[in-house]
Amino acid sequence: AQTVTQSQPEMSVQEAETVTLSCTYDTSENNYYLFWYKQPPSRQMILVIRQEAYKQQNATENRFSVNFQKAAKSFSLKISDSQLGDTAMYFCAFMKRSGGGADGLTFGKGTHLIIQP
Amino acid sequence: SAVISQKPSRDICQRGTSLTIQCQVDSQVTMMFWYRQQPGQSLTLIATANQGSEATYESGFVIDKFPISRPNLTFSTLTVSNMSPEDSSIYLCSVVGGPSHNEQFFGPGTRLTVL
Numbered sequence: 001a002q003t004v005t006q007s008q009p010e011m012s013v014q015e016a017e018t019v020t021l022s023c024t025y026d027t028s029e030n031n032y033y034l035f036w037y038k039q040p041p042s043r044q045m046i047l048v049i050r051q052e053a054y055k056q057q058n059a060t061e062n063r064f065s066v067n068f069q070k071a072a073k074s075f076s077l078k079i080s081d082s083q084l085g086d087t088a089m090y091f092c093a094f095m096k097r098s099g100g101g102a103d104g105l106t107f108g109k110g111t112h113l114i115i116q117p
Numbered sequence: 118s119a120v121i122s123q124k125p126s127r128d129i130c131q132r133g134t135s136l137t138i139q140c141q142v143d144s145q146v147t148m149m150f151w152y153r154q155q156p157g158q159s160l161t162l163i164a165t166a167n168q169g170s171e172a173t174y175e176s177g178f179v180i181d182k183f184p185i186s187r188p189n190l191t192f193s194t195l196t197v198s199n200m201s202p203e204d205s206s207i208y209l210c211s212v213v214g215g216p217s218h219n220e221q222f223f224g225p226g227t228r229l230t231v232l
Contacts, residue, residue, distance in 0.1 A: 033219055043207060045160075045223035052219075091159060095219070102148045102213040104162035104175070105221055 002027040002094050006108035013082055014116050020067075021077045021111045023092030031097035034068065034075045035105070040088040048090070051075065053097075079113075087115045119144050119214050121224035129230045130200055137196045138227045140210035145190035148213035150221070151183075155206045166193040166210075200231045 003026045013019045025034070036048040051059045051068050059066050063080045079086055092108040120143040130136050140149065149166040164185055165173040172185035187193045197204050207226045214222055 035220075037223075043154075043226050043228070045209065045211075045226075047220060047222065050215075050220055095221070097219070102219055102221065104150050104152075104165060105160070105211075106162070107159045109159045 002029065002032075002096070002106050004092050004094050004106055004108035006092055006111050008111045009109070010112040010114070012114040012116060015082060015084060017082055018078065018080050019082055019113065021079075021090050021092075021113065023075045023077070023108055025073050025075065025092070025094050025108075027073070027094065027096075029096050033095045033097060034066075035093040035095065036064070036066070036075075036077045037091045037093060037107075038086075038088045039091065039110075040085075045091075049077065082115050084115050084117060086113060088113060119146060119212055119222055121210065121212060121222060123208075123210060123224040123227050125227060126225065127228040127230075129232060132201050132231055134200055135196055135198045136200065136229060137194050138208050138210075138229075140193045140195070140224055142191045142212050146212040146214065147190070147218075149187060149193050150211045151185060151193070151195045152209045152211065152223075153206045154209065154226070160209065163195070163208075166195075197229065200229075202231045205229055205231045 032053045034051045038046045049061045067076045089110045091110045093105040096103045122141045124139045151163040152160040154160045163178045166187040168187045184196045209226045210224045211221045
């Protein structure tokens with residue numbers, strides 16, 4: 001079984017600053033995917049960014065980027081030029097790569113990110 | 118990504134009763150999942166809803182308590198049976214999609230309160 005750990009229950013930064021959310025995981029699998037999801041107060045889960053474990057290049061989506069360190073089993077999310085709309089819970093998630101299709105996600109406990117005006 | 122809807126969006130129920138939650142997708146999808154998010158907590162996988170066969174449940178979840186149906190590739194239901202206040206949670210369905218069919222997209226969730 002795999003575990004996902006987010007050690008920062010809450011973070012607060014000023015608007016326009018850069019913030020990094022940490023995530024570590026533990027697994028014996030070699031083929032897997034890692035995700036960051038955002039959950040604003042509306043409770044809708046929004047996929048922010050995805051990383052495939054077999055790719056060494058870090059994923060980037062506009063202001064969001066990851067630092068994926070496979071050997072260290074670390075997967076941090078960097079948000080640049082933070083905006084008020086980035087205020088939300090952020091969940092790190094793991095998914096085993098399955099030959100029969102996708103598996104369910106294992107989530108960390110989440111980090112509550114607050115962007116201050 | 119697929120458009121996913123859930124009904125009801127919220128409900129308040131009495132203990133001992135059952136509630137069926139529906140998940141509808143606007144396109145055919147192979148994989149569907151059900152998750153629970155207890156108050157102030159993260160998401161926990163309940164089961165994989167398999168089309169044409171019995172759902173696959175995660176440890177700690179059983180069919181008698183959370184029966185699931187998946188009659189076709191666009192629809193699934195989750196029933197929360199014989200409810201207690203501990204079942205008060207948000208229940209979310211998800212589907213697999215994306216260019217490589219390895220991203221999960223979530224419905225808006227059903228907020229259940231059991232009195």
